[in-house]
Amino acid sequence: MDRVIAWDKTKIEGVVVLPASKSISNRALVLCALAGCPVPENLSDSDDTRVLREALSSSNRLVNVGHAGTAMRFLTAYFALKGGTWELTGSERMKQRPVQVLVDALRNLGAKIAYMDEEGYPPLWITSAPLQGGRSLVLDASISSQYVSALMMIAPLLPGGLTLDLEERIVSAAYIRMTASMMRLFGVDVCLEGGKIVVPEKEYIPVNLRVESDWTAASYFYEVLSIVGQGEIFISDLKKDSLQGDALQYSLWERLGVRTEWRESDILLRASGENTDLFEADFTEMPDLALTFIVACCLKDIPFRVRGLETLHVKECxxxxxxxxxxxxxxxxxxxxxxxxxxxxxxxxxLTSLEIDTYQDHRMVMAFAPAGLKLPGLVIRNAGVVSKSFPTFWEQLGKLLI
Known part of the structure; x- marks a missing residue:
């Protein structure tokens, strides 16, 4: 499904309802499965979370995660711990996304995992083998924080727990901190000290959780208001002290003309008209937001230089x-x-074309959609792929722009 955008707005006013946090939902699903407790309230309705939830509750030994990279990484560790025989596969793009760092770490713990096609990439064949803990693993943390989170969540159930020594530049460290905070909610006292993570052996305690709204999804409405330059948007259920690292984006948007006013657990975005002459930022901690800022700067004619984009090469595209x-x-x-x-x-x-190819990547769709505010007639290819993380994106955006 393609979308032709023909909006003409000089001022934005409205209310946006965001999906629940995909990152929190996915971790909560794994932790609840390990703790033996019910799934959380207000779970994300994204494709990624649906795929993970179905896989954790299914007896089908063939699991296809599609484009869901988080599910691939988390399930690799989960199935290695759970035992049984599993074939874990995904889309053609998923088969191009590396998983060797995680597989090597699990093999060091005793896991039996074989590559069914190309070495270092899915699909994977996972068979029963007892995992051993009580040791220290050295892990390259420069490719994906999800490898680290996947190992952290199974670590308390290993004999003797597990210590992870992270090498190289740690990317998306905020997601590692999120995993540690959520594990503590389930009764496991994780210790983070620089590049060392110590997880003791301990049974998880069942808890009831309610998932907060997704700060990453909020970025597209910051972008809309930044590009238009006038108006305000109210968004509920977003906390300043959120577990989500992307909550820190508000300070970057101040440099692109949008201020955030805090209302208990809600926020009000206001256009300020105050823009920087040069936008510089490091997205190592918030890689999923980089595209949004890049597109916004171009449409606002603000030169930029951004860093911390290494992991963007191995995303959905x-x-x-x-x-x-x-x-x-x-x-x-x-x-x-x-x-x-x-x-x-x-x-x-x-200008050579108004047709934007999105490469089966939900964030390409959502980051480029606001460009239609300056370029009427913009065509967004495969616009329905937003269901991966934000199924109601077009509905919420449309409410602001009608």
């Missing part, structure tokens, strides 16, 4: 390459100063 290609169609010439960085110095070229 290569988001660095995709953003360069699609923004070039719109007349913006982006550059890669060094690996992991992207910049734009206002260099323009001719």
């Amino acid at each position: 290569d988001r660095v390459a995709a953003s360069i290609c699609e923004l070039r169609k719109l007349g913006y010439e982006l550059k890669v100063p060094v690996h992991g960085e992207l910049c734009w110095n206002r260099e323009r070229n001719a």
Whole structure:
């Protein structure tokens, strides 16, 4: 399904209802399965969470996670601990996303995992083998924090627990802290000290959880208000002291003309009109937000240089390459100063197309959709892929722009 965008708004006013946090939901599902307690309240209705929930409750030994990278990583560790025989596979893009760091770590603990196709990539064949704890694993944390979280969540159920020594630059550390905080809610006292994570052996305590709204999803409405430059948006159930690292985005949007007013557990976004002359930021802690800021800066004609983009190459698509290609169609010439960085110095070229390819990537769809506010007639290809994380995205966006 493609969407043609023809909005013409000079001021935004409205209320947005966000989905529940996908990151919290996915961790909560695994922890509840390990603790033997009911699924949380207000669970995310995203494809990723649905896939994970079905896999955790199914007796089917063939599990296809589709595009759900989190499910692939979390289930690899979960099935290795649970025992039995499992074939874990996914979409063609999933079969191109590396998983070797996690598989090697699990094999060091005694897991029997075989690659069914290319070495280092799904699909995986997982068979019963007792896992051993009471040891220290050295783990490359520069590729994905989900490897770390997957190991952390099974660690308390290993004999002697587990210690992880993280090497290289730690990406998305906020998600590791989220995992540790949620494990503590389930009664496990995780210790984080720099690059060392110590998880003691302990049974999880069943708890009842309610999942808060998704701060990552809020970014697209910050973007809309930033591009339009006038108005306000009310969003409920977002906390300043959230477990989600993406909650810190509010300070970056202040530099792109949007202020956040806190109302207990809700927020009000107000356009301020105060924009920086040059936008610089490090997205190591918030990689899923990078695309949104990149598109916003281009549409606002604000030059930028952003860092911490290394993990974007192995997301649902290569988001660095995709953003360069699609923004070039719109007349913006982006550059890669060094690996992991992207910049734009206002260099323009001719607009060659209003058709945005989105590469089966939900965040490409949602980050580029607001560009239609400046480029009427913009076509977003495969717009329905937003169901991966935000099934009601178009409905919520439409309410603001009618």
